[in-house]
Amino acid sequence: MELIRHGKILVTGSAEGELLSAEMGLSFWGGVDPQTGVVIDQHHPLRDQSLAGRVLAIPSGRGSCSGSGVLLELILNGHAPAAIIICEREEILTLGALVAEVMFAQSIPVLRVEREVFARIGEYRYARVVGSSLQLLHEPLDEDWQPGPAHQGSYEDTTISLDAVDEAFLSGRHGKAAQVAMRLLLRMAAVQGAEAFMDVSQVHIDGCIYTGPASLRFAQMLLEWGARVRVPTTLNSISVDKRRWRAQGVAQDLGAPASALADAYLAMGAQPSFTCAPYLLESAPRFGEQVGWAESNAVIYANSVIGARTMKYPDYLDVCIALTGRAPLAGCHLDAGRRATLALEVELPERADDAFWPLLGYCCGSVCGTEIPLICGLETSAAGLDELKAFGAAFATVAAAPMFHIAGITPEADDQRPERQVRIGLGELRQALGALNTAASPEIGLVSLGNPHFSLSECARLAALVRGRTRSADVVVIVTCGRAVHEAARQAGHVAEAEAFGIQFITDTCWCMLSEPVIPPAVQTLMTNSGKYAHYAPGLVGRGVRFGSMAECVEAACSGKAQEDLPSWLL
Structure with missing residues (x-):
């Protein structure tokens, strides 16, 4: 028995292998070892399984923006999945495969299928992806099958409107680094369904985290091609305390490349902010400001608490936005992309301490998946910025959604009218505490x-x-x-x-x-x-x-x- 279906190509190619599937999204950063491809997230049903050479089927990525960097490492070191199949909107893992293709001429196919097809994948043991075709089988695949050459996508395959600024980047007028950055932006804009690009006022780069040799190669290649940021750009936490890693006893084989990676982005003109909470800086954006931020908790905070506008940009796309000052006009940059589709009715405990907020964020993120929630029942909580920071970080860890709304607290909550409702009570909070x-x-x-x-x-x-x-x-x-x-x-x-x-x-x-x-x-x-x-x-x-x-x-x-x-x- 076999099932053959067609899906939407996010990254094209041909591959086959044993199926490894789960109904829960997976964050590659913190969830997959970038050197071996083994799932290290102990809360995930695929924990301790190896992704290497297998066709991975998950609803979407989730959690950290650095998942793109982990996938890039795996592709270049030979421990990546043979292909990735998803059924929901997904950009973090997709971007990792696109960077591997555009900059390193290596990649894996990423295919999005309908939910009803994905629901049946668990019935099968093997899969083959050829372009938009997905073949699911119970028996092993032909041993002599060889994947064909991958089609190299291009911006001509899209209907995105380019203005004179975009064309100048693509033509190489601003140098090779900006040209390659624009090519990657075009590929991602097509995935996002954007029709045009827009200017951003600032960028926060998460791609400065050292995930392995590929992350440093990426930055150094851009620097050799003349990369310079075009808008004010802050840097996320890096992998070491840059000024004191030697005194702390950190090994040279981590400290030296991690510090070199930070130096590469500083040489491009980024600021030595080195924080995963850029919303605490004086340069934090204002309500309605269009920005290009990565780092999952920072994105969630910017969109939800400040009311600034950014997508949940994967690592390396943040760099591309910094080098061009341009971002796809899609998702949370638009009013339509900020609407809540799910209401979460929360039971507010009496005399709750500050542990309530990360526990609740963890619960809400686990429930909503890719949906933006409106959270109700906290109107009398008097939540401050620290509480919302803790809530948002836990939410972002297990959700794929780029933001949330809290009735009576966050700035855009009053405009939300979702129909579907889910209740979160003390029982769910106790379960979250037990899980953590x-x-x-x-x-x-x-x-x-x-x-x-x-x-x-x-x-x-x-x-x-x-x-x-x-x-x-x-x-x-x-x-x-x-x-x-x-x-x-x-x-x-x-x-x-x-x-x-x-x-x-x-x-x-x-x-x-x-x-x-x-x-x-x-x-x-x-x-x-x-x-x-x-x-x-x-x-x-x-x-x-x-x-x-x-x-x-x-x-x-x-x-x-x-x-x-x-x-x-x-x-």
Whole structure:
């Protein structure tokens, strides 16, 4: 028995292999080892499976914008899936395959099929993709079959309207780097269904994260071709503390290329901001401003809390936008692309602490998938910017949606009228807490704070919580934050107060990039108040996690043990 169907080509090519399918989207960053292709996301049904050489069928990507960089690494090192089949809108993984094709003449096919076709994929064991054709089989494929040459896509295949500015980039008038950037933008604009390009006022680059040799090759090739940013551009957290990685004992084979990658983007004219929370900078955009941001939590915050306009740009497309100042006019750049299609009715617990917000974000993101939600029931919560930051980061970790609305809180919520409703109560929050608490023992050796990067107000609150307290000698406490926030907190006295307790501050990098020896090898269990890091840490650093509020993290730092009982507001 076999099933043959046709889909929409996102990246063309021919491939076949054993099927590996799941009904849950997968974030390649933090979810797949970029060197081996093994799924490391311990919350995913495909955990510990190898993607290498297999046809991967997932509804879409999700989570981190850096998934494109991980896929590029896998394609170039020979551990990528043979092909990727999806059924929902997907741009992060698609972009990784497009970069491999356009810049390195290697790629894999990416095919989008109808939902009813995707629903049947799990019935089959093998698949073959040839252009737009998908063949599903129960028996092994012909051993002597050879894939044909991939068709090289071009902007002539689209109906995008190009103005004189776009044509100048394509002609090479502004140099080879900008020309290649425009070619990639055109390919992605066709995937997004854009009809034209638009100017952006600023860019935040997430592609400065070192995922492996391919990420450095990409940047250095552009630099050799004369790359220069054309709009104000900030840089995300990089993979090391650029000024102190040697003193921290980071290995040369990570520290040197990660620092070189940052230097490449600085040489292009980007600012040494090195923060995953660019909305905390003085350069943060205003309501309605059209920008080109990557980094999943930053995109969510910009769209949802500020009301600026950006797509969830994958790594490397952010660089292309910076080099041209142009972005596809599609998605969240348009009114229609910002509408909620799902209402989430939330039960607001009495006396909930700050752990409520990342737990709720995790629940909402898990439910909505690619749909933009309107979240109701929080009107009396008096949520501040730190709470919304924590909510958005956890939401972005498990969702593919580019934004959310919260009734009575976020600036565009009043205009939303979704018909479909889902309820999220205390039961769902307890399930989320159970999913994020992966450590069997309450004994902890590390408290991880600052994912996303700490704000100045969080530094102040932490300083107040540790005032007059004594840290356990067996517990390391580390905070990550941007350079600008660290300097402001130093001037305010918060850093000195925290350091007196024994807290270490690390700048430039963030928890999703930190590993040994910054994380002490002897540590078996860590505690965090970040829903994002609680999700990623088991796969990234192989540690069990305890999740709790900031106050509970401080208590654990003093006692060496995490609270085992449910918080009273969840009972």
